[in-house]
Amino acid sequence: MYEIATTFLPPVCRCSTSWQKMAAMSMMDKPDAGHSLPSSEACERNKGPIAQVLREWLPAGAQVLEIGSGTGQHVVYFAQTFPDTRWQPTDTGDYLPVLRARVTTEGGKNIAPVAELDVCRPVEWAACFDTVFTANTVHFMSIEAGAALFRVAGQALSENGLFIVYGPFNYKNQFTSPSNERFDAWLKSTDPERGIRDIAWVDEQAAAAGLMLQGDIEMPANNRCLIWRKGAAD
Numbered sequence: 001m002y003e004i005a006t007t008f009l010p011p012v013c014r015c016s017t018s019w020q021k022m023a024a025m026s027m028m029d030k031p032d033a034g035h036s037l038p039s040s041e042a043c044e045r046n047k048g049p050i051a052q053v054l055r056e057w058l059p060a061g062a063q064v065l066e067i068g069s070g071t072g073q074h075v076v077y078f079a080q081t082f083p084d085t086r087w088q089p090t091d092t093g094d095y096l097p098v099l100r101a102r103v104t105t106e107g108g109k110n111i112a113p114v115a116e117l118d119v120c121r122p123v124e125w126a127a128c129f130d131t132v133f134t135a136n137t138v139h140f141m142s143i144e145a146g147a148a149l150f151r152v153a154g155q156a157l158s159e160n161g162l163f164i165v166y167g168p169f170n171y172k173n174q175f176t177s178p179s180n181e182r183f184d185a186w187l188k189s190t191d192p193e194r195g196i197r198d199i200a201w202v203d204e205q206a207a208a209a210g211l212m213l214q215g216d217i218e219m220p221a222n223n224r225c226l227i228w229r230k231g232a233a234d
């Protein structure tokens with residue numbers, strides 16, 4: 001039976017709870033019908049191309065931890081697209097109400113109840129996921145939080161597990177497009193600690209977390225999908 005990491009789950013799920021029991025719990029939180037949820041247009045555009053990458057890389061029956069699930073559009077779509085996989089959506093406090101509402105109203109049985117996860121909060125991790133996925137998070141985080149993201153992924157992954165990261169990255173400290181440069185300026189105007197990171201820097205964080213780069217895939221709109229494997233020697 002599928003058992004999810006219990007160390008970071010909300011109090012109601014802290015015991016060693018089965019997948020089926022948690023799915024039943026999530027139904028209790030179902031919000032009123034008729035309310036439209038916030039949606040990201042970028043998610044709608046990029047979910048198809050990301051799914052093509054996932055189709056190639058996700059292990060059969062993957063147990064996926066998503067970090068920074070945001071509006072929940074990705075987890076709902078990927079769980080529908082890959083029905084043999086199981087997904088654990090997470091995010092920090094501010095995003096949780098919308099994420100919970102989307103998962104409970106639109107999500108299927110292969111999505112666990114949303115869990116709160118701030119990568120900067122020290123927690124004990126059970127290495128029980130074979131895949132960790134995150135989209136558009138690294139550049140929204142400070143350097144410290146970005147480094148913590150890789151540590152958390154490394155701890156959450158079982159041996160040979162994959163860390164799949166979607167978003168914009170720089171190469172040799174150069175932006176890959178004028179639009180990414182403008183985006184970086186906008187990010188820094190919202191918070192000077194945010195910014196598009198260099199591929200060399202993220203790979204250093206990954207290596208420190210025991211992850212080896214396996215793929216760097218060009219995506220639409222000057223984004224990349226970076227894929228690391230835990231413990232891979234080559």
Ligand SMILES: C[S@@+](CC[C@H](N)C(=O)[O-])C[C@H]1O[C@@H](n2cnc3c(N)ncnc32)[C@H](O)[C@@H]1O
Pocket residue numbers: 040043067068069070071074091092095117118119120134135136137140141145
């Ligand atoms: C631009 S949103 C991306 C959301 C979604 N993944 C997407 O692609 O639309 C950035 C996400 O990073 C998350 N995030 C920022 N700092 C975080 C942290 N310290 N721990 C976990 N998630 C964090 C935010 O809560 C938010 O969900």
